[in-house]
Amino acid sequence: MRKYHFLKSVLSLLLVTGLLAIQAARAQVPYERILNASSEPQNWLTYNGGYMSQRHSQLDQITRENVGDLELRWMLPNQVFGAWQSNPIVVDGIMYVTERPNSVMAVDAVTGRVFWKYRHIPAENARVCCGANNRGVAVLDDRVFMGTLDARLVALDRINGQVLWDVEVGDVNLAYSVTMAPLVVKDKVMVGVGGGEFGIRGYVAAFDAATGEEAWKTYTIPGPGEPGHDSWEGDDWEHGGAPVWITGSFDPELNLTYWGVGNPGPDWNAGQRPGDNLYSDSVIALNADTGELDWYFQFTPNDGYDYDSVQVPVLADMEWRGEARKVMMWANRNGYFYVLDRTDGEFLVGEPYVRVNWSSGLDENGRPIPTPQPEGMPTYPGNQGGTNWYPPSYSPRTGLFYFSAWEDYATIYRAEEAEYEPGRAFLGGGFSVLAPVQGAPTIGIGRTNPINNWTDEVGHASLKAMDPQTGEEAWEFEQFDVSDSGMLTTASDLLITGGREGYFHILDARTGELLYYKNLGGQIVMAPVTYMVDGTQYVSIISGNTLATFALRGQ
Amino acid sequence: MNSELLRRFFRTDFRTFCQGTGLLILIGLHGLVSAQELGDHQYTSAAIEAGSRVYTSQCALCHGPTGDTVDGINLRRGIFRTASSDEDLRTVISRGAAEGQMPAFSLSQTELDGVIAYIRAGFDPEGVAVRIGDPARGQVLFSGRGQCADCHRVNGVGPRTAPDLSEIGALRTPAALQRTLLEPESALLPINRPIRIVTRDEEVITGRRLNEDTYTVQILDSQERLRSLIKADLVRYEISSTPTHEPTTFSSDEVADLIGYLLTLRGLQ
Numbered sequence: 168m169r170k171y172h173f174l175k176s177v178l179s180l181l182l183v184t185g186l187l188a189i190q191a192a193r194a195q196v197p198y199e200r201i202l203n204a205s206s207e208p209q210n211w212l213t214y215n216g217g218y219m220s221q222r223h224s225q226l227d228q229i230t231r232e233n234v235g236d237l238e239l240r241w242m243l244p245n246q247v248f249g250a251w252q253s254n255p256i257v258v259d260g261i262m263y264v265t266e267r268p269n270s271v272m273a274v275d276a277v278t279g280r281v282f283w284k285y286r287h288i289p290a291e292n293a294r295v296c297c298g299a300n301n302r303g304v305a306v307l308d309d310r311v312f313m314g315t316l317d318a319r320l321v322a323l324d325r326i327n328g329q330v331l332w333d334v335e336v337g338d339v340n341l342a343y344s345v346t347m348a349p350l351v352v353k354d355k356v357m358v359g360v361g362g363g364e365f366g367i368r369g370y371v372a373a374f375d376a377a378t379g380e381e382a383w384k385t386y387t388i389p390g391p392g393e394p395g396h397d398s399w400e401g402d403d404w405e406h407g408g409a410p411v412w413i414t415g416s417f418d419p420e421l422n423l424t425y426w427g428v429g430n431p432g433p434d435w436n437a438g439q440r441p442g443d444n445l446y447s448d449s450v451i452a453l454n455a456d457t458g459e460l461d462w463y464f465q466f467t468p469n470d471g472y473d474y475d476s477v478q479v480p481v482l483a484d485m486e487w488r489g490e491a492r493k494v495m496m497w498a499n500r501n502g503y504f505y506v507l508d509r510t511d512g513e514f515l516v517g518e519p520y521v522r523v524n525w526s527s528g529l530d531e532n533g534r535p536i537p538t539p540q541p542e543g544m545p546t547y548p549g550n551q552g553g554t555n556w557y558p559p560s561y562s563p564r565t566g567l568f569y570f571s572a573w574e575d576y577a578t579i580y581r582a583e584e585a586e587y588e589p590g591r592a593f594l595g596g597g598f599s600v601l602a603p604v605q606g607a608p609t610i611g612i613g614r615t616n617p618i619n620n621w622t623d624e625v626g627h628a629s630l631k632a633m634d635p636q637t638g639e640e641a642w643e644f645e646q647f648d649v650s651d652s653g654m655l656t657t658a659s660d661l662l663i664t665g666g667r668e669g670y671f672h673i674l675d676a677r678t679g680e681l682l683y684y685k686n687l688g689g690q691i692v693m694a695p696v697t698y699m700v701d702g703t704q705y706v707s708i709i710s711g712n713t714l715a716t717f718a719l720r721g722q
Numbered sequence: 723m724n725s726e727l728l729r730r731f732f733r734t735d736f737r738t739f740c741q742g743t744g745l746l747i748l749i750g751l752h753g754l755v756s757a758q759e760l761g762d763h764q765y766t767s768a769a770i771e772a773g774s775r776v777y778t779s780q781c782a783l784c785h786g787p788t789g790d791t792v793d794g795i796n797l798r799r800g801i802f803r804t805a806s807s808d809e810d811l812r813t814v815i816s817r818g819a820a821e822g823q824m825p826a827f828s829l830s831q832t833e834l835d836g837v838i839a840y841i842r843a844g845f846d847p848e849g850v851a852v853r854i855g856d857p858a859r860g861q862v863l864f865s866g867r868g869q870c871a872d873c874h875r876v877n878g879v880g881p882r883t884a885p886d887l888s889e890i891g892a893l894r895t896p897a898a899l900q901r902t903l904l905e906p907e908s909a910l911l912p913i914n915r916p917i918r919i920v921t922r923d924e925e926v927i928t929g930r931r932l933n934e935d936t937y938t939v940q941i942l943d944s945q946e947r948l949r950s951l952i953k954a955d956l957v958r959y960e961i962s963s964t965p966t967h968e969p970t971t972f973s974s975d976e977v978a979d980l981i982g983y984l985l986t987l988r989g990l991q
Contacts, residue, residue, distance in 0.1 A: 247821065248793075248820065248821075248823070249820075249823055267823070268821070268823075291818070291826065292825075292826070293825070294825045295825070296783050296784070297783065297784065298784070298823060299821075299823045364783060581778075583775075583778075583779075585779065591780075591828075592779055592780050592783070594778075594779050594783070596778070597778035597779070597782055597787065598787065599787045600787065602912075603912055604908055604909065604910060604911060604912060609786065609787060609788060609791075611786040611790070611791025611792075612783075612784065612786075612791060613791070613793070616793075617933070618913065618932070618933045619913065619933060619934060619935065620911060620912075620913045621912070621913075622912040622913050622934065623934075624912045625912070645936075646935075646936040647934055647935050647936045648935060648936070666936070668935040668936060670935070670936060670937070684937065
């Protein structure tokens with residue numbers, strides 16, 4: 168023992184100067200580090216843990232054998248009321264997490280104590296449809312970037328939280344907003360805009376990380392003269408929605424960024440905007456340097472159900488039916504699970520994963536065959552979708568894609584003529600949720616009550632493991648309430664997630680066997696992240712107003 | 723709720739005010755004040771109807787189709803975080819609230835009046851002209867032939883196996899009360915369904931479900947005990963889709979009297 172200590176001291180002395188130099192260098196997060204994020208699993212460097220957005224960590228200290236030894240290490244309460252959808256970023260033992268509406272905290276990832284907090288107060292006229300959400304920051308070099316509810320992009324010094332630049336992304340008077348975590352690629356910071364319920368014209372924009380100067384901006388609705396413009400009539404395109412409010416993915420070999428595009432507006436009156444309404448409810452592939460559109464695939468043409476395609480594009484390189492393929496996996500809000508070839512958007516597979524009755528299936532190109540329901544009849548899946556923005560996970564080890572689905576959940580839609588007025592809600596009707604009993608409470612955007620009054624009869628969660636080879640479900644894990652929780656998988660084949668009931672669940676990623684659960688109380692509406700500091704693996708998950716961090720007892 | 727119904731509401735409360743004593747006077751007075759706000763003929767059924775459209779397009783996305791999807795707020799039932807008067811509601815809508823979580827809405831005066839009318843009318847743009855009878859006769863039916871008091875508790879009296887009705891007149895519209903009596907199956911909240919459970923220890927438990935999640939269920943058993951059970955420990959778990967009582971066989975006059983009585987139950991001040 169004594170000898171060991173002596174050796175350790177000598178080694179420490181020898182290495183101390185070298186280590187300091189390395190530390191100084193590592194304090195920076197250059198693009199190359201983000202590009203190779205999977206090679207440093209102790210950190211969580213992007214919204215989805217890397218450019219492929221697999222939310223799969225190489226860490227394996229926590230295993231199916233020792234999950235029972237997990238203990239709570241620290242909690243960080245949110246000072247602001249409301250669902251906390253932020254995704255933490257972890258860089259060399261420091262966690263960066265945002266708080267409603269637009270604060271950023273730098274937190275010691277070991278103790279949960281806060282180093283600094285930056286607060287941006289959004290303009291009073293900022294408007295968002297569904298709560299003052301912010302889903303997190305991005306990092307590059309010594310900077311942290313956050314989009315704001317009043318449609319600005321802010322760059323902060325990563326060490327002291329000082330504002331370096333603060334630029335406009337969109338016009339707050341027209342109800343543009345930014346709720347997503349930015350995507351950093353090379354020297355640019357990219358964000359999309361929210362406002363699909365307010366008649367915006369959506370876009371993705373890239374800004375110079377050093378200066379905040381806009382580098383490119385690509386509209387998600389083509390203007391006059393551009394291909395796809397004829398999928399709109401008259402001036403519908405000017406306020407046709409198609410927002411982008413979830414962080415995209417990036418393929419460095421193809422130099423393409425991928426973005427899910429939201430619903431056309433007005434939401435529920437498709438008849439008011441004839442045509443396919445490109446590129447609403449699509450995935451778009453944009454050149455990372457120029458923003459130029461390379462390809463698109465539209466999941467739901469002329470959508471009247473608010474089936475935003477704002478899911479995370481999950482990328483993988485795999486042998487697909489005997490052939491090496493660069494695929495993109497996508498469980499869409501419209502109830503279908505898709506596999507596409509991400510080099511050109513070729514449709515490979517599309518199968519319904521929940522009950523779907525708005526369409527009878529997909530044709531050979533992946534285009535849905537519409538079967539609109541008669542007025543007053545329920546449409547499956549309902550307005551919140553078969554799934555929504557919650558980040559999925561793909562494990563290259565199991566070859567399965569995991570996400571939260573809503574089963575037995577339907578909506579009765581009502582379409583109404585809507586007149587566009589700048590900055591005001593532009594919805595075109597309304598909806599009610601199919602309930603077993605007239606007047607029974609129905610599922611809303613968040614969990615409002617510790618009592619589940621709506622029960623599983625109105626809708627409930629199923630965590631699904633999908634096989635991208637077939638588009639079929641490999642296994643499922645059902646919950647009594649619905650779930651808006653994202654997923655995390657690890658190299659020890661754990662699947663870590665949550666749900667509205669406030670349970671933190673750990674399952675066997677191969678079989679779906681439940682290994683561990685803990686009642687954290689508050690609704691879990693984000694995905695967990697995992698990281699390692701000084702040899703200890705941590706798992707952080709936000710439940711209600713609390714960020715809770717676990718590690719193994721004795722570690 | 724149409725204006726005719728509002729007038730009926732008003733008359734009922736006024737009658738309570740005249741006939742009641744002590745506590746009931748206080749309750750009735752409270753009801754009278756709110757009924758005056760409602761029934762002062764300032765909100766027409768046209769306003770309520772117009773308000774329903776404003777609500778659908780501007781409010782429903784966050785507050786939900788039944789006004790109960792924001793924590794601590796139930797618009798249909800008049801439960802707000804800070805507002806109480808119509809003027810308060812006007813301020814919240816026009817200026818926003820909760821540190822910007824609710825944005826400010828620039829509505830016209832007509833739209834503002836309409837949406838408040840719609841909220842105050844309990845989200846009932848059509849209105850159902852439910853007959854409201856004599857509360858005193860209704861009370862007799864409640865405790866006697868109706869056997870309601872065999873399961874329901876009111877103001878501290880009676881068993882707790884069925885939901886406590888002390889505030890039911892404030893929580894339910896006359897139309898909802900009528901539906902509960904005439905079509906109990908269509909009015910029973912799914913969470914409140916009667917359950918029958920057999921545990922691994924062969925204990926048979928009957929009762930009413932209070933809450934449930936993936937792993938556990940919380941019930942009030944027939945012995946009035948609050949119990950939380952782990953589903954993995956249950957051998958059988960049966961949920962009945964029918965309430966414990968049948969549709970009422972009362973005459974329509976008697977139903978009206980019973981509703982009249984239930985509407986006087988407005989909780990403690």
